[in-house]
Amino acid sequence: MRKRRRISARFRLLVPMAVAAAVMTIVIFTACTQAPKETNLLLPVDYTNVPDDMILTHFYTDKIEVKIKCRPKHIETLSKKSLVYPADIYTDLAFDPAGGTDAIEPGHYLLPVDKTRIPLGRSTSIVNITPSYLGIRLEEKVTRVFKVTVPLIGKTAKGYLARPAVCEPATVALTGAKSLINRIEQLSTKPVDLANANENFKKEVPLDLKQPELFTAAQSIFVVSVKVQSLTGTRTIKQIPIQIQNRPAKKVSIEPSTISIDLKGPHENLNSTTLTDKIYAFMDLEGLKPGVYARHAYIDIPVELVMTNAAPRVFTVKIE
Template identity: 60%
Template sequence: MPDPFRHIPALVVGICLLAPAFFLFHTGCTVEPVESDFLLPVDFANVPDDMVLTNFHTDKIEIRIKGDPRKIEHLSGENILYSADLYTDLEFDPAGDSDSIEPGHYLLPVDRTRIPLDPSITVLDISPSYLSVRLEKKITRTFKVTVPYTGKPAKGHLALAPACDPPTVELTGAQTLIEKIDTLQTKPVDITGASEGFKKEVPLDLENPLLFSSGQAMFIVTVPIQSQTGKRTLADLPIRLTNSPKKVSIKPETITVEIKGPVDALSSKAITDEIYAFMDLKGLTPGVHARHAYINIPVDLVMTNADPQVFTVKIE
């Protein structure tokens, strides 16, 4: 009959050999928990339709957690938010009437159960423990939009009042902020060196655009640029005679003219050199005649006055 205890020593030896290995394996797989700090952005949900969450609110909370270092390291690559539900946290009318929420300053306790973490990770500390929230009444108002200029146009040119399309805009935001706005402007339009009109698309110039909701994102601005006009007097222009007989005299022999036009043209010697006075004597018989002089003027210029206007022509 076989001995049932014949293999017991071998079994005991095997267990004795495996025990240290099991111990080493178990202790080698055990990882000491670590502590770490994380900054979580706060996501405010369910803001009442007639309210505005102002910029005076807690936008981040800092948490200290403890857990498996591998899981904590994994959190670093995730976008974790803390969700604050204003309907729930403000404990409004149980009947569901959001009108029970009044404008004002509130402190909302941070609920650690809303922090989306692995259950094995422990939250040790939360700072701050309350969220500071300021709600204000939301209003909408229509404003006329104005357009400021920066720079100066090209020499001899003038920038006229700009036209904005659309000319008005509805702006929605906190009542206290909307009521502080006297005028609403677009971003400045640079007219440096401009010599002709142009159009440009520009946004509103709001100090903090995230606090407002605009009915129009961009505006088309038409900038009219025109030549600046001026006047200039050209004195003592000699009278040029055409078809003139040999013996002729004219009194006076010069004319003074006043011209008007673009400043850059008036200051150009090449253009003003094209201005001259002349008189055609074709067909005149010997004797004394009263004649007018003609002035040759470039297209861009206009003569506004001439003196004298009548000349005495004597032909022998």
């Protein structure tokens, strides 16, 4: 009985000690895990208040690295936010010896980074900011009107020719930094593919700018019209037999009995495999009595073609 009482007494003493130890461990662990830590944040720079007659060129500091110190839980919260550094050009140039808010001219400037603009919260301290100044270049903004050309690529269908493309509108006003605008010799749309075309077509095509983010165009989409016409050529059809209409007698002869003609027209029609079937040469001998006559032949050809020559022009007709 005495042993049981001793064990029970000891057990009552050990339990509070174990609980206290566990609580101390949790407190120490929590304190360690919530101790402030340092980390780096990469913030994009958002430039505002650019003077109306100026352009912020692409030569500028676009990010800053901010070293902060705070509890891990707050670091996790900050990492989920889309933080940016707001750079106010008018305000910041007041601190630059080279410029001022009353007279800002084209040139290179250094804008001081103001840590009070970074929304990190009171529980976060900023250890360091790199770089401490933002480098920018301002240029004079100009607008110039360019004629828009349309490059054609590819080939039309065989026997067809594409005329120079017509662009609507024919010109466009482009705004940007003066140095960049002055480098542009001509403006063109994206290439238009003829793609085996055999008829006129229209297409909407965007303006072709290598760095469109550096310019402002009055219009970015253009309507391009391309006329496609058939190529013309010539062809000689020989030995076309001459048919007789209204034969006046049983025995009639025509010398020579065939005719050759030269045709001009679209390649597609000239090269048709059925062209000779559509050509008809004849003489109408109605009312003629026996004898010898000098006569011309009549030629029927497709309306798409033009006859430029015929040989012979006169035939000898004998009626017996």
